[in-house]
Amino acid sequence: KAGVTQTPRYLIKTRGQQVTLSCSPISGHRSVSWYQQTPGQGLQFLFEYFSETQRNKGNFPGRFSGRQFSNSRSEMNVSTLELGDSALYLCASSPTGGASYEQYFGPGTRLTVT
């Protein structure tokens, strides 16, 4: 079974631009969560989608948004990029909702904002 895939793996953008990152979960998984990893703030939860609905949201500004499609693939969008948005963005999928299920992480997208 293929693992979680994220595209692109690396991205360089300029301040003020917007960016869309994609995450394809493991086949059959319906929950996708997004995390931001930076040296200063560590790993922080962005949001979670389950069956095309946002189920939980972290403490991030409205510039960060996401969505999930009927095939469970998810995208996250960051508008009006700031230098501080430079980070590794990780997505994770799990079979269904619920804390008892393991989350499988993708390799991440490294975003650099200049």
Added chain:
Amino acid sequence: AQTVTQSQPEMSVQEAETVTLSCTYDTSESDYYLFWYKQPPSRQMILVIRQEAYKQQNATENRFSVNFQKAAKSFSLKISDSQLGDAAMYFCAYIIGGATNKLIFGTGTLLAVQP
């Protein structure tokens, strides 16, 4: 507040020796799950071991085991017979039980394995 504290930013161990990574957490919930994740230089986050808070027995996965002290809110990871491939950043994390997948992570411990 929901927090996870890893007080050891860096640790070092000799190959074949044993090392213990510390983790404490803070939650007022009674239903939660605890995890140790490993992130090697490739950046791929890999689950090492998990523990259900309602279980008293400490979880074990091959060379990895935990010491779960619920009253003290402590969840340490012991790596036995350390191997060069164990070198990585280790994150302690938990999820509150229920319909959510929100992981709360600690700041990580960078483990070096010396040959």
